[in-house]
Amino acid sequence: MCAAGRRWGRRQRALLWAVLLAAWEAAWGQLRYSVPEEMPKGSFVGDVAKDLGLHLPALRDQGVRVVSEGSTQYFALHGKTGHLVTAERIDREQLCERVQQCVLRCELIVEGEMQVYGILVEITDINDNAPSFRAAEKELRVSETTAPGSRYHLPEAHDPDSGRNSLQSYELSGDEHFSLAVQTGPGGDQRPELVLAKALDREEAAFHELVLRASDGGDPARTGTARIRVTVLDANDNAPVFSQAEYTVRVPEDVPVGSVLVTVTATDADEGLYGHVKYSIEKITEKGSHIFQLDGETGAISLLGNLDFEEGKSYEMEVQAHDGGGLSDTATVVLTVTDVNDNVPVLTVSSAVSEISEDAPSGTVVALVHVEDRDSGANGEVRCSLDEDVPFRLENSFKDFYRVVTARALDREQVSEYNVTVRAADGGSPALQSSAVLALRVLDVNDNAPVFSEERYSARLSENNAAGALVLTVRATDADWGQNARVRYRLSEGRVRGAPLSSYVSVQAETGALYALRSLDYEQVRELELWVRAEDGGAPALSSNASVRLQIVDENDNAPQVLYPPAGGAAGAGGARWGVELAPRRSEPGALVAKVVAVDADAGQNAWLSYELAKATEPGLFRVGLHSGEVRTARSPLARDAARQSLVVVVKDHGRPALSATATLSVVLAESVAELLAELGSAAEAAAAPGEAAGGLTRWLVLAVAAVSCLFVAFLLLLLALRLRRWRRRHLLPPDGGALRGVPVSHFVGIDGVRAFLQSYSHDVSLTADSRKSQLRFSAATCCDTLPARPLPDEPAPLLGDEDVAAALPTDPAAPSGEKSSIIQVGVEGRRYETDFVFCYCWEK
Secondary structure, eight states: OHHHHHHHHHHHHHHHHHHHHHHHHHHTTEEEEEEETTOOTTOEEEEHHHHHTOOHHHHHHTTEEEEESSSSOOEEEOTTTOEEEESSOOOHHHHSTTOSSEEEEEEEEETTTTEEEEEEEEEEOOSOOOOEESSSEEEEEEETTOOTTOEEEOOOEEOOOOGGGSEEEEEEESOTTEEEEEEEOTTSOEEEEEEEOSOOOTTTOSEEEEEEEEEEOOSSOOEEEEEEEEEEESOOOOOOEESOSEEEEEEETTOOTTOEEEEOOEEOSOOGGGGOOEEEEEEOOHHHHTTEEEOTTTOEEEEOSOOOTTTOSEEEEEEEEEOTTSOEEEEEEEEEEEOOSOOOOEEEEEEEOSEEETTOOTTOEEEEEEEEOOOOGGGGOEEEEEOTTSSEEEEEEETTEEEEEEOSOOOTTTOSEEEEEEEEEESSSSOOEEEEEEEEEEEOOSOOOOEESOSEEEEEEESSOOTTEEEEEOOEEOSSOGGGGOOEEEEOOOEETTEEGGGTEEEOTTTOEEEEOSOOOTTTOSEEEEEEEEEOSSSSOOEEEEEEEEEEEOOSOOOOEEEESOSOOOBOGGGOBTTOEEEOTTOOTTOEEEEOEEEOSSOGGGGOEEEEEEEESSTTSEEEOTTTOEEEESSOOOTTSOSEEEEEEEEEEOSSSOOEEEEEEEEEEOSSHHHHHHHHHHHHHHHSOGGGHHHHHHHHHHHHHHHHHHHHHHHHHHHHHHHHHHTTSGGGSOOOOOOOOSOOGGGEEEETTEEEEOOOOOOOOEEESSOSOOEEEOOOOOOOOOOOBOOOTTSOOOOOOSSEEOOOOOSOTTSOSEEEOOEEEEEETTEEEEOOOOEEEOOOO
């Protein structure tokens, strides 16, 4: 009952340990399988897909593969079933010599997830090796005087199998003089010994043939044999003796081939043949037999092949010293191989991506790297690192696996490709290192808007251009790549003079060339302000704007236009027109007679006007100011000069070629209005028929009186209107001037007891487009030459007509003498001109 309880307790403990081991392996993400050795290629090991919970379609799509330690890949993954199978025939004795438990480790790498799973596969032993002796025959020399019970070492058999499949027993057959004794060594190994059971007699038998058989515990059992030949010798008193029972040597693995590692020595007190000692190796592994050799005469053990700490850390052999009489002694030699940093760390890129988007978040895995160093201790401790100037870092994933992940945001516009160097260095002295390069291309994301080469563009275009003329080309660049960097241009919406901006200019979408769609007129449009938008081909698209200022350059395409005297007026008696100028016959040289007022719709030099007298009834009597247009007397009128003078004044601009206009003035030499009327009347009578002379003169006199009355009433009405407007435009009107002093009498004209000062000093003409009126504004100023009329800066300069000319008269007669500012409006072809005059006046009762 108690024995059963103890057995159940042991079973419970074993089961508990198995459960704990499975739980520990599952916690660390490892699978464990067991498979016998020598299985054919493709044999089933385990269902990895089921045990890890991986779906078969995911296995095929995500690139799953198995990586084994070392250069030979012993396992593979069946893609269709998800089973782990053998990729090579596995020999346990070759992989795990003198190791009780043979376990191979491999890793399952899921490239799509950058995940690693560990797999442990235990290779179980099968009885595929029979016990074998290093030498098929063994010769012993035994003296006939040897006492029964003496022992002699026999060769040991070697079986690379493990457990019950290894060597289990020895048997001896062949002769009654000898028996077999098996001793157990410190490591549990069996050491056969030949025991002399019966005294020998050389004269009876000089040789004895024995058979030593070694058997393992397999089913069926395998055996190996060795022949033992015993030669009976004459008496030998002393056996050889080694200087020490065990020789221990530490040898670095980089010792050159041929070097003597250790020399064993044994001495024999006998002389002659019985005192001559020879050495031989009695026991050594198969691998050690190809690495070491023993000099039978000197006992020197030298290196026959290269040592490799990673393949064998220690070797043990038994060396026998025997004399010529058959006596012998045995010593153990233990050679320990010390590690040398002779293996460079091996870097393997298990999985990697070649492209990554520049907006990938920090921590994105780009590669899975495996590092391995076959050295041990500090020589096998590997440190991995990356260059400091790359936006990546290393993370330990699983044991010797590292993940290369992004450490910060990427920017393709700064660096479009990376060659990431992963370096591995061990802890040896000097350290050995290796490296692997990861080529990574950064994919573009539309994170940069187009940028114009200039923030503001400006261009000049002459008016009257041809439709479709190239104005300028704007250019924007985008730091992105491909479709994200493809820039297209378009105009922002706008209107010019009520019309869409797109009817004036257009932009070529691909090149950014700006074209004028129509012929532009400086007098209508002085400049165009527009915005050009550059938009890339990303999704969503990014854009930026640039301002474009297009200045229209004036050309001399408008001839001067005469505002005064008007081109036509109401005809008076004899065909005379109002606007006839009066010049006293007693005028002094330089007296102002009239003023020609002209404007030019152009600008700049094209609007600079000059005046010259082209034709006169009496040459030399009058002259015209070159820049003022003032007509003055060049000399005092003479009695012989005709009372009515006709002057033709030519107005020219300074354009190339120059354009001109003419103005015709009629000047009457008279002392008073009465003489003026009489002169006009006489001219009318000369033009009328002889029978109607008296009636015509009467009619003209009546008309003249009526006209003067109408002018007076109109003057009063206009004066009242000006006073009503003065409160609205007070800031535009200069203050009243003082009384006139020192003005010559010739500068006045009198009508019905009223004398008005006629001399003008300056004028300033400006053009606006919001009215069909042209406005001539009189302002108090010093006398100066008149500059050419100029259009208002915010309106186009239209042409003038003569049907809307009107002159504003000075203030009422009740006001004292002085200078007043007044406005004369002249409307021509829908445009307004504004001119400033100094109008000096005085009133007399």
